[in-house]
Amino acid sequence: MLDLKAIREDPAPAREALARRGDGSEAVLDRVLALDVRRRALLPEVEELRSTRKAASRQIGEQQGRGDDASEAIAEVRRSGERMKELEAELRRVEEELDRAVAELPNPPDPGAAPQDTVLREVGRSGATGRDHLELLGDLVDLEAGARVAGSRFAYLKGPLVLLELALVRWAMEVAGGHGFEPVIPPVLVREEALYGTGFLPDTEQQIYRVADDDLYLSGTSEVALASLHAGQLLDEPDLPLRYAGFSPCFRREAGAAGRDTRGIFRVHQFDKLELFSFVSVSEAVAEHERILAIEEELMQALGLPYRVVNIAVDDLGKSAAKKYDIEAWLPGQGAYRELTSCSNTTDYQARRLDIRYRPAEGKGTVHAHTLNGTAVAVGRTIIALVENGQQEDGSIVLPEVLGQWGAPARIEAAS
RNA sequence: GGAGGGGUGGCAGAGUGGACGAAUGCGCUGGUCUUGAAAACCAGAGUCGGGGCUUCCUCGACCGUGGGUUCGAAUCCCACCCCCUCCGCCA
Numbered sequence: 001m002l003d004l005k006a007i008r009e010d011p012a013p014a015r016e017a018l019a020r021r022g023d024g025s026e027a028v029l030d031r032v033l034a035l036d037v038r039r040r041a042l043l044p045e046v047e048e049l050r051s052t053r054k055a056a057s058r059q060i061g062e063q064q065g066r067g068d069d070a071s072e073a074i075a076e077v078r079r080s081g082e083r084m085k086e087l088e089a090e091l092r093r094v095e096e097e098l099d100r101a102v103a104e105l106p107n108p109p110d111p112g113a114a115p116q117d118t119v120l121r122e123v124g125r126s127g128a129t130g131r132d133h134l135e136l137l138g139d140l141v142d143l144e145a146g147a148r149v150a151g152s153r154f155a156y157l158k159g160p161l162v163l164l165e166l167a168l169v170r171w172a173m174e175v176a177g178g179h180g181f182e183p184v185i186p187p188v189l190v191r192e193e194a195l196y197g198t199g200f201l202p203d204t205e206q207q208i209y210r211v212a213d214d215d216l217y218l219s220g221t222s223e224v225a226l227a228s229l230h231a232g233q234l235l236d237e238p239d240l241p242l243r244y245a246g247f248s249p250c251f252r253r254e255a256g257a258a259g260r261d262t263r264g265i266f267r268v269h270q271f272d273k274l275e276l277f278s279f280v281s282v283s284e285a286v287a288e289h290e291r292i293l294a295i296e297e298e299l300m301q302a303l304g305l306p307y308r309v310v311n312i313a314v315d316d317l318g319k320s321a322a323k324k325y326d327i328e329a330w331l332p333g334q335g336a337y338r339e340l341t342s343c344s345n346t347t348d349y350q351a352r353r354l355d356i357r358y359r360p361a362e363g364k365g366t367v368h369a370h371t372l373n374g375t376a377v378a379v380g381r382t383i384i385a386l387v388e389n390g391q392q393e394d395g396s397i398v399l400p401e402v403l404g405q406w407g408a409p410a411r412i413e414a415a416s
Numbered sequence: 417g418g419a420g421g422g423g424u425g426g427c428a429g430a431g432u433g434g435a436c437g438a439a440u441g442c443g444c445u446g447g448u449c450u451u452g453a454a455a456a457c458c459a460g461a462g463u464c465g466g467g468g469c470u471u472c473c474u475c476g477a478c479c480g481u482g483g484g485u486u487c488g489a490a491u492c493c494c495a496c497c498c499c500c501u502c503c504g505c506c507a
Contacts, residue, residue, distance in 0.1 A: 005465095039466095040466070040467095043465080043466055043467095043476085044466065044467070044475085044476090046476085047465095047466070047467090047475060047476045047477085048475080048476090050475090050476060050477085051475060051476070053487085053488090054436080054476090054488085055436095056487070056488095057434080057486095057487050057488040058434070058436070058487095058488080059487090060434090060487050060488070061434040061487085061488070062434085064434090064487095071487095073487070074486095074487045074488095075487090076487085077487045077488085078486095078487065081487090233426090234426060234463085235426090236426080236444090359426085359444090366463080366464095
Protein backbone atom coordinates (compact mmCIF):
# COMPACT_ATOMS: atom_id res chain seq x y z
CA MET A 1 0.00 0.00 0.00
CA LEU A 2 1.31 3.36 -0.96
CA ASP A 3 1.08 6.88 0.30
CA LEU A 4 -1.38 8.35 -2.17
CA LYS A 5 -0.71 11.92 -1.21
CA ALA A 6 2.98 11.65 -1.96
CA ILE A 7 2.43 9.70 -5.16
CA ARG A 8 -0.10 11.97 -6.77
CA GLU A 9 2.35 14.82 -6.43
CA ASP A 10 5.17 12.93 -8.04
CA PRO A 11 4.21 9.52 -9.37
CA ALA A 12 7.37 8.99 -11.42
CA PRO A 13 9.61 7.39 -8.75
CA ALA A 14 6.95 4.94 -7.61
CA ARG A 15 6.02 4.04 -11.17
CA GLU A 16 9.63 3.43 -12.12
CA ALA A 17 10.27 1.38 -9.00
CA LEU A 18 7.18 -0.75 -9.62
CA ALA A 19 8.12 -1.21 -13.26
CA ARG A 20 11.34 -2.89 -12.12
CA ARG A 21 9.29 -5.78 -10.81
CA GLY A 22 8.26 -6.65 -14.32
CA ASP A 23 4.77 -7.70 -13.24
CA GLY A 24 2.79 -4.87 -14.76
CA SER A 25 2.06 -3.31 -11.40
CA GLU A 26 2.88 0.16 -12.72
CA ALA A 27 -0.32 -0.12 -14.74
CA VAL A 28 -2.20 -0.73 -11.52
CA LEU A 29 -0.62 2.42 -10.17
CA ASP A 30 -1.99 4.38 -13.10
CA ARG A 31 -5.42 2.96 -12.40
CA VAL A 32 -5.04 4.06 -8.78
CA LEU A 33 -4.14 7.56 -9.85
CA ALA A 34 -7.11 7.80 -12.21
CA LEU A 35 -9.48 6.65 -9.47
CA ASP A 36 -7.94 9.13 -7.09
CA VAL A 37 -8.72 11.93 -9.52
CA ARG A 38 -12.33 10.79 -9.75
CA ARG A 39 -12.60 10.58 -6.01
CA ARG A 40 -11.29 14.06 -5.49
CA ALA A 41 -13.69 15.45 -8.07
CA LEU A 42 -16.64 13.88 -6.28
CA LEU A 43 -15.58 14.58 -2.74
CA PRO A 44 -15.93 18.38 -2.54
CA GLU A 45 -19.38 18.17 -4.07
CA VAL A 46 -20.57 15.67 -1.48
CA GLU A 47 -18.95 17.59 1.34
CA GLU A 48 -20.56 20.85 0.39
CA LEU A 49 -23.97 19.24 0.30
CA ARG A 50 -23.36 17.75 3.70
CA SER A 51 -22.22 21.07 5.02
CA THR A 52 -25.34 22.99 4.01
CA ARG A 53 -27.58 20.21 5.22
CA LYS A 54 -25.89 20.18 8.55
CA ALA A 55 -26.33 23.92 8.98
CA ALA A 56 -30.01 23.68 8.02
CA SER A 57 -30.64 20.91 10.53
CA ARG A 58 -29.08 22.95 13.27
CA GLN A 59 -31.34 25.85 12.39
CA ILE A 60 -34.40 23.66 12.56
CA GLY A 61 -33.42 22.67 16.04
CA GLU A 62 -33.11 26.29 17.08
CA GLN A 63 -36.43 27.24 15.52
CA GLN A 64 -38.22 24.45 17.25
CA GLY A 65 -36.50 25.38 20.47
CA ARG A 66 -38.10 28.81 20.19
CA GLY A 67 -41.44 27.24 19.37
CA ASP A 68 -41.42 28.45 15.75
CA ASP A 69 -42.83 26.45 12.87
CA ALA A 70 -40.05 24.69 10.97
CA SER A 71 -42.02 22.54 8.55
CA GLU A 72 -40.91 24.62 5.55
CA ALA A 73 -37.24 24.13 6.36
CA ILE A 74 -37.73 20.45 7.08
CA ALA A 75 -39.29 19.86 3.67
CA GLU A 76 -36.40 21.70 2.06
CA VAL A 77 -33.73 19.58 3.74
CA ARG A 78 -35.64 16.43 2.99
CA ARG A 79 -35.57 17.24 -0.74
CA SER A 80 -31.82 17.80 -0.82
CA GLY A 81 -31.31 14.39 0.74
CA GLU A 82 -32.19 12.58 -2.50
CA ARG A 83 -29.39 14.10 -4.47
CA MET A 84 -26.91 13.58 -1.68
CA LYS A 85 -27.65 9.89 -1.48
CA GLU A 86 -26.93 9.44 -5.17
CA LEU A 87 -23.64 11.27 -4.96
CA GLU A 88 -22.60 9.42 -1.83
CA ALA A 89 -23.33 6.10 -3.47
CA GLU A 90 -21.17 6.98 -6.43
CA LEU A 91 -18.39 8.18 -4.17
CA ARG A 92 -18.53 4.92 -2.29
CA ARG A 93 -18.25 2.92 -5.51
CA VAL A 94 -15.18 4.88 -6.54
CA GLU A 95 -13.58 4.50 -3.14
CA GLU A 96 -14.18 0.76 -3.04
CA GLU A 97 -12.60 0.38 -6.44
CA LEU A 98 -9.72 2.56 -5.35
CA ASP A 99 -9.15 0.50 -2.21
CA ARG A 100 -9.10 -2.71 -4.21
CA ALA A 101 -6.61 -1.30 -6.68
CA VAL A 102 -4.37 0.01 -3.92
CA ALA A 103 -4.44 -3.37 -2.19
CA GLU A 104 -3.22 -5.03 -5.39
CA LEU A 105 -0.08 -2.95 -5.54
CA PRO A 106 3.12 -4.57 -4.35
CA ASN A 107 5.80 -2.72 -2.41
CA PRO A 108 7.98 -0.64 -4.75
CA PRO A 109 11.45 -2.21 -4.68
CA ASP A 110 14.32 -0.53 -2.93
CA PRO A 111 16.96 0.80 -5.32
CA GLY A 112 19.33 -1.67 -3.70
CA ALA A 113 17.21 -4.64 -4.75
CA ALA A 114 19.18 -6.54 -7.40
CA PRO A 115 18.15 -6.85 -11.08
CA GLN A 116 19.05 -10.55 -10.87
CA ASP A 117 19.86 -12.78 -7.94
CA THR A 118 23.29 -11.64 -6.86
CA VAL A 119 25.64 -13.57 -4.62
CA LEU A 120 27.08 -11.14 -2.09
CA ARG A 121 29.50 -13.53 -0.39
CA GLU A 122 30.28 -17.16 0.24
CA VAL A 123 31.34 -18.31 3.66
CA GLY A 124 32.68 -21.71 4.71
CA ARG A 125 33.78 -24.76 2.79
CA SER A 126 31.30 -25.70 0.09
CA GLY A 127 31.53 -28.06 -2.84
CA ALA A 128 31.50 -31.32 -0.90
CA THR A 129 29.05 -33.94 -2.08
CA GLY A 130 27.79 -36.99 -0.29
CA ARG A 131 24.75 -38.90 0.79
CA ASP A 132 21.56 -36.97 1.25
CA HIS A 133 19.67 -36.65 4.52
CA LEU A 134 17.24 -39.45 3.75
CA GLU A 135 20.02 -41.97 3.26
CA LEU A 136 21.81 -40.76 6.34
CA LEU A 137 18.79 -40.66 8.63
CA GLY A 138 17.02 -43.85 7.63
CA ASP A 139 13.89 -44.41 9.66
CA LEU A 140 14.51 -41.38 11.88
CA VAL A 141 12.50 -39.64 9.17
CA ASP A 142 9.34 -41.58 8.44
CA LEU A 143 7.75 -40.23 5.30
CA GLU A 144 5.72 -43.36 4.64
CA ALA A 145 3.90 -43.06 7.92
CA GLY A 146 3.49 -39.33 7.31
CA ALA A 147 1.90 -40.00 3.95
CA ARG A 148 -0.37 -42.67 5.38
CA VAL A 149 -1.60 -40.43 8.17
CA ALA A 150 -1.65 -36.98 6.58
CA GLY A 151 -0.64 -37.31 2.96
CA SER A 152 2.51 -36.81 0.94
CA ARG A 153 4.94 -34.15 2.12
CA PHE A 154 4.22 -34.88 5.76
CA ALA A 155 6.78 -36.60 7.93
CA TYR A 156 7.45 -38.04 11.34
CA LEU A 157 10.76 -37.01 12.89
CA LYS A 158 12.06 -39.34 15.56
CA GLY A 159 14.60 -39.88 18.31
CA PRO A 160 17.75 -37.78 18.14
CA LEU A 161 16.21 -35.54 15.48
CA VAL A 162 13.62 -34.39 17.97
CA LEU A 163 16.28 -33.56 20.52
CA LEU A 164 18.24 -31.82 17.80
CA GLU A 165 15.23 -29.70 16.85
CA LEU A 166 14.48 -28.69 20.41
CA ALA A 167 18.11 -27.80 21.06
CA LEU A 168 18.35 -25.85 17.84
CA VAL A 169 15.31 -23.80 18.68
CA ARG A 170 16.27 -23.26 22.28
CA TRP A 171 19.77 -22.19 21.34
CA ALA A 172 18.64 -19.85 18.55
CA MET A 173 16.08 -18.31 20.88
CA GLU A 174 18.94 -17.58 23.24
CA VAL A 175 20.97 -15.92 20.51
CA ALA A 176 17.97 -13.90 19.35
CA GLY A 177 17.28 -12.84 22.91
CA GLY A 178 20.85 -11.63 23.18
CA HIS A 179 20.10 -9.32 20.27
CA GLY A 180 17.01 -7.91 21.92
CA PHE A 181 14.33 -10.13 20.41
CA GLU A 182 11.60 -11.10 22.84
CA PRO A 183 10.56 -14.74 22.74
CA VAL A 184 7.01 -15.25 21.46
CA ILE A 185 4.79 -18.17 20.64
CA PRO A 186 2.12 -16.70 18.38
CA PRO A 187 -1.21 -18.04 17.18
CA VAL A 188 -0.91 -20.27 14.15
CA LEU A 189 -4.52 -19.94 13.06
CA VAL A 190 -5.25 -16.39 12.03
CA ARG A 191 -8.04 -14.30 10.63
CA GLU A 192 -8.16 -13.11 7.08
CA GLU A 193 -7.20 -9.56 8.08
CA ALA A 194 -3.84 -10.72 9.36
CA LEU A 195 -3.02 -12.29 6.00
CA TYR A 196 -4.35 -9.32 4.12
CA GLY A 197 -2.34 -6.97 6.31
CA THR A 198 0.90 -8.80 5.72
CA GLY A 199 0.33 -8.90 1.97
CA PHE A 200 -0.25 -12.65 1.60
CA LEU A 201 -3.82 -11.91 0.58
CA PRO A 202 -5.10 -11.22 -1.92
CA ASP A 203 -2.57 -13.11 -4.01
CA THR A 204 -1.28 -16.34 -2.59
CA GLU A 205 -4.49 -17.97 -1.36
CA GLN A 206 -3.62 -21.16 -3.21
CA GLN A 207 -0.65 -21.55 -0.85
CA ILE A 208 -2.65 -21.21 2.35
CA TYR A 209 -4.65 -23.79 4.28
CA ARG A 210 -8.07 -22.56 5.24
CA VAL A 211 -10.25 -23.83 8.04
CA ALA A 212 -13.59 -23.26 6.42
CA ASP A 213 -15.87 -23.88 9.38
CA ASP A 214 -14.26 -21.19 11.48
CA ASP A 215 -13.10 -18.90 8.72
CA LEU A 216 -9.48 -19.05 9.87
CA TYR A 217 -6.25 -19.69 8.04
CA LEU A 218 -3.17 -21.70 8.98
CA SER A 219 -0.18 -19.38 8.73
CA GLY A 220 2.68 -20.28 6.48
CA THR A 221 4.96 -18.26 8.75
CA SER A 222 4.70 -16.62 12.14
CA GLU A 223 5.51 -13.36 10.36
CA VAL A 224 1.76 -13.06 9.89
CA ALA A 225 0.89 -13.16 13.57
CA LEU A 226 3.97 -11.21 14.65
CA ALA A 227 3.26 -8.34 12.27
CA SER A 228 -0.33 -8.29 13.48
CA LEU A 229 0.73 -8.14 17.11
CA HIS A 230 0.62 -4.34 17.02
CA ALA A 231 -2.08 -3.94 14.37
CA GLY A 232 -4.20 -0.83 14.82
CA GLN A 233 -1.84 0.62 17.40
CA LEU A 234 -0.40 4.07 17.66
CA LEU A 235 3.03 3.67 19.24
CA ASP A 236 5.52 6.19 20.57
CA GLU A 237 8.86 6.42 18.84
CA PRO A 238 10.86 5.95 22.07
CA ASP A 239 9.19 2.53 22.40
CA LEU A 240 10.81 1.45 19.13
CA PRO A 241 12.36 -0.79 18.04
CA LEU A 242 10.09 -3.64 19.09
CA ARG A 243 11.72 -6.98 18.35
CA TYR A 244 10.21 -10.44 18.56
CA ALA A 245 11.45 -13.95 18.01
CA GLY A 246 8.43 -16.09 17.25
CA PHE A 247 8.47 -19.85 17.31
CA SER A 248 5.70 -21.73 15.57
CA PRO A 249 4.83 -24.48 13.19
CA CYS A 250 4.27 -23.28 9.63
CA PHE A 251 1.85 -24.69 7.10
CA ARG A 252 2.07 -24.45 3.34
CA ARG A 253 -0.08 -26.14 0.76
CA GLU A 254 2.73 -26.09 -1.80
CA ALA A 255 0.15 -26.08 -4.57
CA GLY A 256 1.98 -25.73 -7.84
CA ALA A 257 5.16 -27.23 -6.42
CA ALA A 258 4.26 -30.72 -7.58
CA GLY A 259 7.32 -32.65 -8.59
CA ARG A 260 9.77 -30.19 -7.08
CA ASP A 261 11.94 -31.15 -4.12
CA THR A 262 9.93 -34.28 -3.59
CA ARG A 263 12.71 -36.17 -1.86
CA GLY A 264 12.99 -35.96 1.89
CA ILE A 265 11.84 -33.15 4.10
CA PHE A 266 13.18 -30.21 2.15
CA ARG A 267 9.74 -29.08 1.04
CA VAL A 268 6.92 -30.23 3.30
CA HIS A 269 3.50 -29.01 4.29
CA GLN A 270 4.40 -28.52 7.93
CA PHE A 271 7.62 -27.37 9.55
CA ASP A 272 8.74 -25.46 12.60
CA LYS A 273 10.45 -22.13 12.40
CA LEU A 274 11.92 -19.46 14.62
CA GLU A 275 11.26 -16.11 13.01
CA LEU A 276 12.68 -12.69 13.80
CA PHE A 277 10.41 -9.69 13.45
CA SER A 278 11.12 -5.99 14.05
CA PHE A 279 9.00 -2.88 14.22
CA VAL A 280 11.29 0.12 13.72
CA SER A 281 11.23 3.82 12.94
CA VAL A 282 11.64 4.82 9.31
CA SER A 283 15.24 5.88 9.71
CA GLU A 284 16.25 2.56 11.29
CA ALA A 285 14.82 0.17 8.72
CA VAL A 286 17.85 -0.25 6.48
CA ALA A 287 20.20 -0.78 9.41
CA GLU A 288 17.77 -3.25 10.96
CA HIS A 289 17.70 -5.26 7.76
CA GLU A 290 21.48 -5.62 7.90
CA ARG A 291 21.26 -6.41 11.60
CA ILE A 292 18.85 -9.27 11.00
CA LEU A 293 21.00 -10.60 8.19
CA ALA A 294 24.00 -10.44 10.51
CA ILE A 295 22.17 -12.49 13.14
CA GLU A 296 21.25 -15.07 10.51
CA GLU A 297 24.89 -15.29 9.47
CA GLU A 298 26.00 -15.54 13.07
CA LEU A 299 23.74 -18.56 13.46
CA MET A 300 25.00 -20.20 10.27
CA GLN A 301 28.58 -19.69 11.31
CA ALA A 302 28.03 -20.97 14.82
CA LEU A 303 26.56 -24.12 13.29
CA GLY A 304 29.55 -24.39 10.99
CA LEU A 305 27.44 -24.48 7.84
CA PRO A 306 28.87 -23.36 4.51
CA TYR A 307 26.57 -20.76 3.00
CA ARG A 308 26.24 -17.85 0.66
CA VAL A 309 24.24 -14.66 0.90
CA VAL A 310 22.05 -13.71 -2.03
CA ASN A 311 20.49 -10.36 -2.80
CA ILE A 312 17.18 -11.48 -4.28
CA ALA A 313 16.11 -10.24 -7.70
CA VAL A 314 13.39 -7.58 -7.92
CA ASP A 315 11.06 -9.87 -9.80
CA ASP A 316 11.25 -12.45 -7.03
CA LEU A 317 10.62 -10.28 -3.99
CA GLY A 318 7.06 -11.21 -3.20
CA LYS A 319 4.47 -8.56 -2.72
CA SER A 320 5.54 -7.05 0.57
CA ALA A 321 9.34 -6.87 0.39
CA ALA A 322 11.24 -3.90 -0.95
CA LYS A 323 14.48 -5.80 -0.57
CA LYS A 324 15.29 -9.35 0.40
CA TYR A 325 18.36 -11.38 1.32
CA ASP A 326 18.37 -15.15 1.30
CA ILE A 327 20.97 -17.30 2.94
CA GLU A 328 21.54 -20.49 1.03
CA ALA A 329 23.38 -23.35 2.68
CA TRP A 330 25.46 -25.84 0.78
CA LEU A 331 23.71 -29.22 0.78
CA PRO A 332 26.13 -32.03 -0.09
CA GLY A 333 23.22 -34.38 -0.80
CA GLN A 334 22.02 -32.11 -3.58
CA GLY A 335 25.42 -30.71 -4.51
CA ALA A 336 23.88 -27.26 -4.47
CA TYR A 337 23.16 -24.19 -2.42
CA ARG A 338 19.58 -24.15 -1.21
CA GLU A 339 17.57 -21.53 0.64
CA LEU A 340 17.69 -21.86 4.41
CA THR A 341 16.71 -18.41 5.59
CA SER A 342 15.34 -15.24 4.15
CA CYS A 343 15.06 -11.72 5.48
CA SER A 344 12.97 -8.91 4.10
CA ASN A 345 12.65 -5.21 4.55
CA THR A 346 8.95 -4.61 4.03
CA THR A 347 9.30 -0.88 4.77
CA ASP A 348 5.89 0.61 5.59
CA TYR A 349 3.99 -1.83 3.36
CA GLN A 350 2.61 -4.06 6.09
CA ALA A 351 2.36 -1.21 8.60
CA ARG A 352 0.03 0.69 6.28
CA ARG A 353 -2.18 -2.29 5.70
CA LEU A 354 -2.24 -3.13 9.41
CA ASP A 355 -2.41 0.50 10.55
CA ILE A 356 0.67 0.51 12.73
CA ARG A 357 1.93 4.02 13.36
CA TYR A 358 4.06 5.87 15.81
CA ARG A 359 4.37 9.42 17.03
CA PRO A 360 7.79 10.70 16.06
CA ALA A 361 9.99 11.96 18.89
CA GLU A 362 10.48 15.18 16.96
CA GLY A 363 7.70 16.96 15.16
CA LYS A 364 3.97 16.45 14.87
CA GLY A 365 1.67 13.92 13.36
CA THR A 366 2.01 10.19 12.99
CA VAL A 367 4.22 8.01 10.84
CA HIS A 368 3.78 4.45 9.67
CA ALA A 369 6.32 2.14 11.25
CA HIS A 370 8.62 0.02 9.16
CA THR A 371 8.64 -3.72 9.63
CA LEU A 372 11.22 -6.38 8.87
CA ASN A 373 11.27 -10.12 9.15
CA GLY A 374 13.86 -12.81 8.87
CA THR A 375 14.27 -16.50 9.50
CA ALA A 376 16.37 -17.39 12.49
CA VAL A 377 16.02 -21.14 12.08
CA ALA A 378 13.87 -23.04 9.63
CA VAL A 379 14.15 -26.27 11.53
CA GLY A 380 13.59 -28.90 8.84
CA ARG A 381 15.99 -27.41 6.35
CA THR A 382 18.57 -26.66 9.03
CA ILE A 383 18.47 -30.29 10.11
CA ILE A 384 19.07 -31.32 6.50
CA ALA A 385 22.05 -29.00 6.28
CA LEU A 386 23.51 -30.14 9.59
CA VAL A 387 23.08 -33.81 8.77
CA GLU A 388 24.45 -33.62 5.25
CA ASN A 389 27.39 -31.42 6.20
CA GLY A 390 28.11 -33.36 9.37
CA GLN A 391 28.20 -36.78 7.70
CA GLN A 392 31.23 -38.98 8.26
CA GLU A 393 32.77 -41.72 6.15
CA ASP A 394 30.98 -44.37 8.16
CA GLY A 395 27.58 -42.75 7.75
CA SER A 396 27.40 -41.33 11.24
CA ILE A 397 26.71 -37.66 11.75
CA VAL A 398 28.65 -35.21 13.91
CA LEU A 399 26.56 -32.33 15.19
CA PRO A 400 27.77 -28.86 16.24
CA GLU A 401 29.16 -28.58 19.74
CA VAL A 402 27.18 -25.43 20.53
CA LEU A 403 23.99 -27.42 20.55
CA GLY A 404 25.24 -29.91 23.10
CA GLN A 405 24.49 -27.77 26.11
CA TRP A 406 20.92 -27.35 24.86
CA GLY A 407 20.35 -31.07 24.74
CA ALA A 408 21.32 -32.09 21.23
CA PRO A 409 23.24 -35.34 20.80
CA ALA A 410 26.89 -34.91 19.83
CA ARG A 411 26.43 -37.40 17.02
CA ILE A 412 23.86 -39.56 15.33
CA GLU A 413 24.87 -43.12 14.58
CA ALA A 414 24.83 -44.45 11.05
CA ALA A 415 21.44 -45.55 9.83
CA SER A 416 21.05 -49.32 9.61
C1' G B 417 -22.58 -25.99 23.91
C1' G B 418 -26.03 -22.77 27.53
C1' A B 419 -26.89 -17.76 29.79
C1' G B 420 -25.62 -12.77 30.27
C1' G B 421 -22.63 -8.11 29.59
C1' G B 422 -20.03 -4.92 26.38
C1' G B 423 -17.40 -2.46 21.97
C1' U B 424 -16.35 5.63 22.96
C1' G B 425 -10.13 9.80 22.07
C1' G B 426 -2.63 7.31 23.32
C1' C B 427 -4.68 4.33 27.67
C1' A B 428 -8.64 3.87 31.38
C1' G B 429 -13.58 5.32 31.63
C1' A B 430 -18.60 8.73 31.72
C1' G B 431 -22.39 10.01 28.31
C1' U B 432 -27.96 13.16 26.84
C1' G B 433 -31.92 12.56 19.99
C1' G B 434 -29.81 18.92 18.59
C1' A B 435 -24.35 23.40 23.20
C1' C B 436 -20.98 22.58 16.05
C1' G B 437 -16.08 15.43 18.83
C1' A B 438 -17.72 14.10 23.46
C1' A B 439 -17.10 14.65 31.12
C1' U B 440 -13.24 12.85 34.26
C1' G B 441 -8.52 10.44 35.42
C1' C B 442 -3.73 8.86 33.72
C1' G B 443 -0.20 9.78 30.14
C1' C B 444 1.69 13.74 26.64
C1' U B 445 3.39 19.10 25.23
C1' G B 446 4.40 24.16 26.84
C1' G B 447 4.62 27.47 31.02
C1' U B 448 4.93 29.11 36.44
C1' C B 449 7.68 27.67 40.75
C1' U B 450 12.87 25.28 41.71
C1' U B 451 20.13 25.43 41.65
C1' G B 452 18.03 21.02 38.90
C1' A B 453 14.26 17.39 39.15
C1' A B 454 9.74 15.79 41.40
C1' A B 455 5.21 17.62 43.31
C1' A B 456 1.71 21.48 42.80
C1' C B 457 -0.63 25.03 39.75
C1' C B 458 -1.84 27.28 34.78
C1' A B 459 -2.45 26.46 29.63
C1' G B 460 -2.56 23.29 25.28
C1' A B 461 -3.33 19.01 22.48
C1' G B 462 -7.74 13.53 18.90
C1' U B 463 -7.33 10.73 14.14
C1' C B 464 -8.19 10.52 8.98
C1' G B 465 -9.51 12.86 4.39
C1' G B 466 -10.46 17.27 1.04
C1' G B 467 -9.52 22.56 -0.19
C1' G B 468 -6.68 27.03 0.47
C1' C B 469 -3.15 32.99 0.30
C1' U B 470 0.17 25.97 3.56
C1' U B 471 4.76 27.38 10.78
C1' C B 472 -1.73 28.80 9.79
C1' C B 473 -7.04 28.82 8.08
C1' U B 474 -11.31 26.17 6.42
C1' C B 475 -14.69 22.11 5.22
C1' G B 476 -16.01 16.96 5.76
C1' A B 477 -15.78 12.13 8.04
C1' C B 478 -14.88 9.25 12.35
C1' C B 479 -17.85 6.93 19.37
C1' G B 480 -16.87 -1.90 16.36
C1' U B 481 -18.89 -2.54 10.79
C1' G B 482 -22.99 -1.97 7.48
C1' G B 483 -28.05 -0.63 6.82
C1' G B 484 -32.58 1.92 8.75
C1' U B 485 -35.82 5.64 11.46
C1' U B 486 -35.33 11.23 11.85
C1' C B 487 -34.85 17.86 9.55
C1' G B 488 -30.90 15.97 12.95
C1' A B 489 -28.07 9.58 15.77
C1' A B 490 -22.27 7.91 19.99
C1' U B 491 -27.48 8.13 21.79
C1' C B 492 -33.48 4.68 18.89
C1' C B 493 -34.25 0.05 15.41
C1' C B 494 -32.15 -4.17 12.37
C1' A B 495 -28.13 -7.23 10.69
C1' C B 496 -23.20 -8.62 11.04
C1' C B 497 -18.25 -8.72 13.33
C1' C B 498 -15.45 -8.77 17.69
C1' C B 499 -14.43 -8.92 23.01
C1' C B 500 -15.58 -10.20 28.03
C1' U B 501 -18.06 -12.75 32.33
C1' C B 502 -20.58 -17.03 34.46
C1' C B 503 -21.95 -22.29 33.80
C1' G B 504 -20.77 -26.92 31.21
C1' C B 505 -16.80 -29.63 28.74
C1' C B 506 -11.62 -29.99 28.42
C1' A B 507 -5.10 -30.27 27.23
